[in-house]
Amino acid sequence: MPAIKHFNFAQVIGDGAIGSLICAGMETAQLPYGRKTRSTMPVTTLETYHNKPIQLASDRGNCQRLTADDLLVLPIKVHQLNTALDECESALHPNTTVMLLQNGMGGEEIVSQRLPQQPLVIATTSHGAYKDNNRVKHTGLGETKIGSNNIDAGHWKATAALQLLNLCIGPARWESNMTHALWSKLAVNAVINPLTALNDIPNGELTQNKYRNEIELLCTEIASVMHSQNIHVSTRELVDNCLNVAAATAKNFSSMHQDVAHKRKTEIDAINGFIVSTAQKKGIDVPINALLVQKIKAR
Numbered sequence: 001m002p003a004i005k006h007f008n009f010a011q012v013i014g015d016g017a018i019g020s021l022i023c024a025g026m027e028t029a030q031l032p033y034g035r036k037t038r039s040t041m042p043v044t045t046l047e048t049y050h051n052k053p054i055q056l057a058s059d060r061g062n063c064q065r066l067t068a069d070d071l072l073v074l075p076i077k078v079h080q081l082n083t084a085l086d087e088c089e090s091a092l093h094p095n096t097t098v099m100l101l102q103n104g105m106g107g108e109e110i111v112s113q114r115l116p117q118q119p120l121v122i123a124t125t126s127h128g129a130y131k132d133n134n135r136v137k138h139t140g141l142g143e144t145k146i147g148s149n150n151i152d153a154g155h156w157k158a159t160a161a162l163q164l165l166n167l168c169i170g171p172a173r174w175e176s177n178m179t180h181a182l183w184s185k186l187a188v189n190a191v192i193n194p195l196t197a198l199n200d201i202p203n204g205e206l207t208q209n210k211y212r213n214e215i216e217l218l219c220t221e222i223a224s225v226m227h228s229q230n231i232h233v234s235t236r237e238l239v240d241n242c243l244n245v246a247a248a249t250a251k252n253f254s255s256m257h258q259d260v261a262h263k264r265k266t267e268i269d270a271i272n273g274f275i276v277s278t279a280q281k282k283g284i285d286v287p288i289n290a291l292l293v294q295k296i297k298a299r
């Protein structure tokens with residue numbers, strides 16, 4: 001069997017929760033990586049799920065010059081992508097692979113409009129991590145899906161990206177239909193994130209009966225928008241999936257809950273906002289999603 005080719009170097013943008021998990025995986029596997037951070041107190045340590053501390057490589061303020069055999073990892077929010085690309089675009093080779101890793105939609109469009117020829121892989125993860133000053137704690141084990149609309153699964157860059165994610169936030173698997181995987185995750189985030197943020201509750205509380213009606217109405221809207229994108233799921237499947245994730249992450253406070261609590265910009269535009277704008281284009285009414293966008297923005 002031929003040896004797997006790795007990326008020569010991975011440039012990770014930010015020292016966020018998920019980015020730090022990825023760096024810790026590369027640190028452990030002794031793969032070359034760099035971090036571009038901008039905080040006054042950058043993350044130095046990742047505490048693993050089993051409480052083992054891993055020291056991360058020192059950060060640098062700039063993106064390093066990257067070659068065709070390197071990887072740019074963007075584990076940042078959709079609304080942070082344009083700034084990151086402004087800062088990194090000139091450091092990219094036309095064949096540097098770019099990896100997107102975030103909740104919500106719109107990231108692929110931003111990157112492919114700005115860098116239409118760039119090899120691009122898109123990933124979504126259900127691992128949980130929490131950033132507290134200069135430490136990140138791996139709080140929940142999950143899995144990661146990855147796919148691409150411009151690299152074949154057999155290309156070495158696809159294999160290398162999958163291998164990297166398996167080392168850092170595995171188990172990871174290649175999805176031939178990433179659009180489907182992203183919509184499924186979007187549906188979960190569109191229910192759990194705003195409802196936990198607005199009701200100030202951990203994820204597990206959403207399994208209580210008093211939230212069931214709102215969750216069902218929300219999932220009915222989301223299922224009809226997904227249907228308009230040729231993704232055929234029933235309201236029942238969406239509700240069950242949301243409740244399963246809420247139960248599996250019962251003690252977690254969702255990322256939107258944390259953003260609201262810390263008065264940070266939320267990802268509502270890339271989550272429920274994306275559902276609303278997709279629905280508008282198709283002439284579908286989604287009043288509950290629209291109301292959640294309004295309510296989160298009013299926080």
Ligand SMILES: NC(=O)C1=CN([C@@H]2O[C@H](COP(=O)(O)OP(=O)(O)OC[C@H]3O[C@@H](n4cnc5c(N)ncnc54)[C@H](OP(=O)(O)O)[C@@H]3O)[C@@H](O)[C@H]2O)C=CC1
Binds near residue numbers: 015037039104125
């Ligand atoms: N944390 C989790 O458990 C999970 C998160 N996700 C998703 O993954 C994505 C990332 O989440 P998470 O890691 O939690 O987010 P964080 O806010 O912890 O991480 C993003 C980090 O990147 C930094 N950053 C953004 N742009 C730049 C830039 N141009 N240069 C340098 N640093 C930059 C931010 O800095 P600053 O603070 O200054 O903005 C921030 O520290 C989100 O879409 C989230 O929804 C998905 C699954 C689970």
Ligand SMILES: CC(C)(CO)C(=O)C(=O)O
Binds near residue numbers: 192
């Ligand atoms: C899966 C879930 C809801 C876990 O909290 C999440 O992705 C988030 O908080 O953004």
